[in-house]
Amino acid sequence: MTRVRWVVTCVAVVVIGLVIVLAASLGRSHDTSGGALVKHPAPAFxxxxxxxxxxxxxxxxxxxxxxxxxxxxxxxxxxxxxxxxxxxxxxxxxxxxxxxxxxxxxxxxxxxxxxxxxxxxxxxxxxxxxxxxxxxxxxxxxxxxxxxxxxxxxxxxxxxxxxxxxxxxxxxxxxxxx
Amino acid sequence: MAGPGALGDFAVVGGAVSAALGAGTLGLGLARRNSRLVDAGRRFVAPMCTAAVLTFVAMEWALFSHDYAIKYVANNVANATPGLFTFTAAWGALEGSIILWVVILCAYVAITMLAFRRRRRDALVSWALLVQYLVCLFFFALMVGPARPFATQSGLIPFDGNGPNPLLQNHPLVAFHPPMLYAGYVGMTIPFSFAIAALITGRFGEGWLADTRRASLIAWGFLTVGIVLGAWWSYEVLGWGGYWGWDPVENASFLPWLTATAFLHSVMVQERRAMLRVWNISLIIATFSLTILGTFLTRSGVINSVHAFSQSDIGPWLLSFLGVIVASGLGLIAWRGDRLRTPGRIDSLVSRESAFLANNLLFAAFALVVLTGTVFPLLVEALNNQQISIGAPYFDRMSLPIGLALLFMMAVAPVLPWRATAGEVLRERLQVPAVCGVVAMAFVVVLGYRGLGPVIAVGLGAFCVAGIVRNFAIAVRARRRAYHERTVPALARTVRSNPRKWGGLVVHTGVVVVAIAIAGSQSWGTRREVQLKKNQTVTIAGHQLTYLGSSIVRSPQKATLKVRVHVRHGGDDFGVYAPAISTFPGSNQGIGTPSVHVGLLNDVYLSLIEAPDDQGRVTLQVGINPLMMWLWLGGGIMAFGTLLCLVPAKRKQPDAVAPPERELATVGAGT
Amino acid sequence: MKGSRARLALWVVLGIAVATLLVVATRSGPATARSRADSIDQRLKCPICGGESVADSNSDVSRSIRALVLQEVRAGKSDDEIIAAIQRSYPDSSLLPAASGLGLVAWGLPVVAFVLAVAGLGAAYARNRRDPRRVASPDDEALVAEARSDG
Missing domain, CATH: 3.40.30.10 (Glutaredoxin)
Known part of the structure; x- marks a missing residue:
């Protein structure tokens, strides 16, 4: 395998990984706020x-x-x-x-x-x-x-x-x- | 039923069919080497472009006639929306922005085909057209399928629409920023299509680079202007006092800019030394892919963004398209791998070509930083199911060393000759600029400015600009001596002799101005939240601000609460500024409009945070932002430099009396 | 010869001047409570406004956090303590990737890639120097001819 093909293969692997990550993110909700305290001690006040x-x-x-x-x-x-x-x-x-x-x-x-x-x-x-x-x-x-x-x-x-x-x-x- | 909706639907389908027929006929012709089919395939450009224009016209017709039966119209204009913002509503939301994309794309295709009309039988041009047809087909298909702009409402037709997103009816820049940015994005299609054609036809010499030189430059220029206008729009509209937040939407426009800039530089190495062929083809494929990736990131809703973009289900389409582009690009490179081997090599580490290599490494690293920072949270979410964020501090830290290194390269590279250099020559050429750089650093330090990053940026900036001025001065002096010309005509003829080189140096000047403005505004500014009673005065960084009073202005479009603030600095009276909060019908969210005193050295940036409370106190955010004007001016200089690069070069002057080569340090390939 | 020595001296002087200026440039006065609070605010993410930092956002939460940070700084807490305390109730509030675990990838990936690229180019260059092919092979000639014919 020539050097060019070797590099192309590496890049292809990275890009496939990236596309999989992006596809997995589709349709996921990103509501990050709130609820962090659940199962933790309530802060005193x-x-x-x-x-x-x-x-x-x-x-x-x-x-x-x-x-x-x-x-x-x-x-x-x-x-x-x-x-x-x-x-x-x-x-x-x-x-x-x-x-x-x-x-x-x-x-x-x-x-x-x-x-x-x-x-x-x-x-x-x-x-x-x-x-x-x-x-x-x-x-x-x-x-x-x-x-x-x-x-x-x-x-x-x-x-x-x-x-x-x-x-x-x-x-x-x-x-x-x- | 006649009307804008019917016309629009018809035009969209017509465009898709033309693109498909064009691609099919041309593809068949090329595969069978049948020149009659190829000729026939080319004829579909005209109907396709007509369809694109008709789609746009139909959308404007629908918007101006308030045809609320169409969902897009009902969601994006209202009866009270002023004409300008009714016009710009055509690209204010997803479906409309695809129309704009297609119109610009078709314009590029048409202009390219006109420019190549004499070589229309050329296989390279035909394959490029085929690629362009396929890209057009994809975007027309988006409008036929998941993002139909003329989809109609179900149920009752409303009497009034929702109006544009409040942020998009606040400032006339929305009329310029998106079209410019898109002209940059979309323009990358042309060099991309020629690169693919070069791979297919096996003609990956320097021909396709020469053919797309102008297209790449034009697209790059538009992208630059689009990004700067976007920053300006953020600054004038969003009210947080900044202009660049490393938001995914901003990164999406910056990523292709970085790779395109790398491309513009590395093509010169290929033209001159026939090296870096694979690299150049990869760069332009990467640039085009990044425009699609950016569109995916900002339009599919996978990333939270400050910019209120409508989400939609075109995500999977864009992702698949991205996959196809990258796969075919990589596949073609792998297929042609052996023949792409470059004949040239680098002779010395201190030479122009290795400077270009270093420049490309830095730009690639920069792009990788931006890409990592943008996509990494998604990766962590996918692997760990954990939410993390990466924001400005990460990008600032990572990009500072890269930015400074680029400034340094910009100062040194243009004086490096091709192939090899003697240290003595280099020292002689850099002497005066280096002294200027040190003097500039000393100047800002003595004035009391501190901070490693910005002080180095000022020094390197002066170093670089002094080098550029020296270059111009030597060339002009040589012409004056040789041809006895006066300074101005000598300058003009110098530029004409090699527009790409001298234009490039002007662009560099703009970049330096922008870099210093960024460094200064990030490091030497002040921001305070203040609460003021009526007629109370506060002093911030030497500026006196007095709250005079407030008023409410109502119009059918919006209700605006304005707060009048008198701004003075020492003995200078800057006048009265009125930051405001507006509420638009159909939205209960108050939209702040900052008010800015623009100054040569400092802007005074006022935004209203809280309306007068029960004791009549208002809360204001006050920013003293240094050097902001220079940021916009720097952008203007970059645009001007790009225009200079596009000036047709004058045929070679009699070389015998040309200025001595030793002093002709070149940015471009000195033809 | 004399001229070149004077020239060399100029570069030495310039180097010393730059070093001195840089040392002075880093000597800003002691950080005030407000400037420390500002830099913490820039590292914190506003919980409700996309990717905006607490420093940039004018939402109610961000303004409350800003006030809290300033108070904690004045109370003598360290930057990391303050950020950790805020992360307890707003876990996704750091704008910097962690300096451990997966976060290291975000910091390291661009750096490693850059170093690898430089090393690769260096190796290629070294190979070229060891084996300078002054005479073009017929293969090379063919490639050049092909490239020219494209023009």
């Missing part, structure tokens, strides 16, 4: 609560915790608001379940106070100054919901509006597990 006081994740140790990042101007957040309020009403007295709504916007503090009143929201709302907590949870948009089990491990990450029935069944499952 202690955040100022609406109406004074603090919301502290450590205070809820041993409980199943639902954390929801939301905002008053985000339309899918408005859609799931009723469901979240229902979820809160169901579990507010349950010693094994806690719920936190974290507002995902630095400047929103004042608007949120009005909004919570007009929408008659009663679930606990916390603010996240500088969005440090959101960054620790790998949040990229709103709404995003995290389910944390009794051992403080993130079990689920939900992007977009929640499915109430599904979320409730998850909570029951984590409550029941040791």
């Amino acid at each position: 202690s955040l100022p609560a609406l109406g004074g006081g603090k919301v502290d994740l450590q205070a809820d140790a041993g409980k199943v915790v639902i954390i929801n990042y939301w905002n008053d101007w985000c339309i899918p957040c408005q859609q799931e608001l009723g469901d979240l309020q229902r979820l809160w009403s169901t579990y507010r007295t349950d010693p094994l379940v806690a719920y936190v709504g974290i507002v995902h916007d630095v400047h929103a503090q004042r608007d949120i106070t009005d909004y919570v009143q007009t929408e008659q929201i009663t679930f606990p709302v916390a603010f996240d100054p500088g969005e440090r907590t959101a960054l620790a949870y790998g949040v990229t948009g709103q709404p995003e919901t995290f389910v944390i089990d009794k051992h403080g491990v993130v079990r689920n990450w939900i992007s977009g509006p929640i499915d109430l029935a599904k979320l409730e069944s998850l909570i029951e499952a984590y409550k029941a597990s040791a």
Whole structure:
């Protein structure tokens, strides 16, 4: 085999490999955001609560915790608001379940106070100054919901509006597990 | 039913049929050596080109008549879209961009056939035409099949369309940037088709290079201008203050540019010394393949990109086409392998031909870096099922040494004679330029600029430009002495005597200007996010910015929030600039429009990040970007140099009184 | 002879000047917190905007990350610590391929290919010098004749 043919063969092998890689990439989705924390310990936080006081994740140790990042101007957040309020009403007295709504916007503090009143929201709302907590949870948009089990491990990450029935069944499952 | 849609569909099918019939007849004729069939095959060029033009006309007709029954029209224009952006919507999305591609391709084919009309019986030209037919057929087939531009809506016909992508109705550059870029991309088809024809006919001497010299240069010039305009568009529209982000879309245009640049240089070695035949054929096949690969990467949705491109199912088609091109190219080279052996050899390491070799190695390495960085995340995903990203820091680090080495070669190579050099000659020729380079470095260091990369770039740039000026000065002086001409006519005649060489040196000057502008703007700029109350002033890198107030302008096309900022620098009043955020109906995403004060040394780049909050504070991103104007000017110089290269050379002057050969350092093959 | 010695001296002086200038050019002042934060931002990928870096993007997440990075730099953390912390919640956020494992391929492939190409050319050149075929073989003559006839 001459040198030219030898080089051509090498190049051909490389190109075939490249084409296979490209063909394999066709049709694969490239949604990379979110969910990195699933199966990892939930980052701790202690955040100022609406109406004074603090919301502290450590205070809820041993409980199943639902954390929801939301905002008053985000339309899918408005859609799931009723469901979240229902979820809160169901579990507010349950010693094994806690719920936190974290507002995902630095400047929103004042608007949120009005909004919570007009929408008659009663679930606990916390603010996240500088969005440090959101960054620790790998949040990229709103709404995003995290389910944390009794051992403080993130079990689920939900992007977009929640499915109430599904979320409730998850909570029951984590409550029941040791 | 008559109308733009019917006309368009008819034209697309007509074009595909013409290309297929042309290819079939010509192919049969060539295989059977039947010159009547070959002649008949050539006749399909005219109907094919007519069909391409008709397709484009039909698309414009549909867009301007707001024929919303056609999906493309409904998705890409609205009633309120201004005329210019209605016109440019014809290439704003995938299907339309293929129309543009085909129109330009057919124009190239037609012009090539006109240029070769005297040699139409030549087998090389006929085989090249066959390859061109097949490429045309592929793109027409795309429009018949997976990317049908005149597909109609199902269901109700809307009263108004969605309008163009907001980013594509914000700046008039969309009228120029894509056509230029495509003229560059598509133009590579011509040298590619001749290279394939050379392989098939076995005439891979220097003939096909001479035949496609102009086409390659023209395509390269368009590609250069297209890339620079793309950078400019990014800078003016996207609002992040930069112009090049090593985004896959940008890399897709840069890859063929790199290999085409290597090709333009290495053909000179083949012309002069009959070496590097396989290499040249491979380079042009690689260039054409890379244009298709780039189109695949940006249009198939395999890679995330900042540029909002519509995704579609033409991916498998483009990938198959790429496979066919590479396979046939490699197959032909392997088949011809023995006969491609080159008779020439390199006599000395310090010679023009080895400088060209080094140049080619550097360009090939550069292309490999860009290709690796672009495709590597896909490889990792395929092997490890893990998402990784490769971005600007990787490309910057890898390309800096290559870029500096290229600048160095650009300074030294043009003074190297062919075959061999004595060190003494080299030292003498480089003496003055080297002093200039060191003085330039000292100048920027004394002014307080720091950073290894940019300071070396300035030094090498001055080194190179001084060498070019010296070259021109010597040639002009020789002419003045020999023919008693004045300076300007002497300069003009010098260029006319060998346009390719002198034009090439002008292009080099442009490259140096671009390189220094890139180095300076990357290293010596400042970027700050500031929050300002009304009438508050902030000072950034010596520039005072005062926020004056905001206003909202509404038009049917868009609603725009403008923020007025007064910019001053020391005693100079630069006036009031108004960065804005626009919202377009049919899109809830706000599109920022930066406002730029363009200066000789520094641009002041303002983009609005947040509208006034409840306390009336706005958030602005302020960039002080050095040397930006020189980037665009450098691009202009490169384009001008390319034009000079295309000037027809004057027949040889009486050689007896030509300037002494010793001083005639040449860029091109000195004919 | 004298002229050429003076010329050589000029090149030595130029070399010394370049070396001095380069040393000065690398001596920028100590990195400020902001410039360090800027360089970290450039290495981080905005989680929601294609391949754009945190430094270039003006999305909300990127702006929050920028603020976080600046704060961490001021708190005295090292570059790698800060990037590792962000990668915990945004795994695909480094714009540089890793300096280990598969990532090495991205760094090494172009370099290895370049070195191999240079070595190959060097070997070919050395072979030519050892065996300078001054007389063309009939084969070569034929090739040249063929090349000329193309013209």
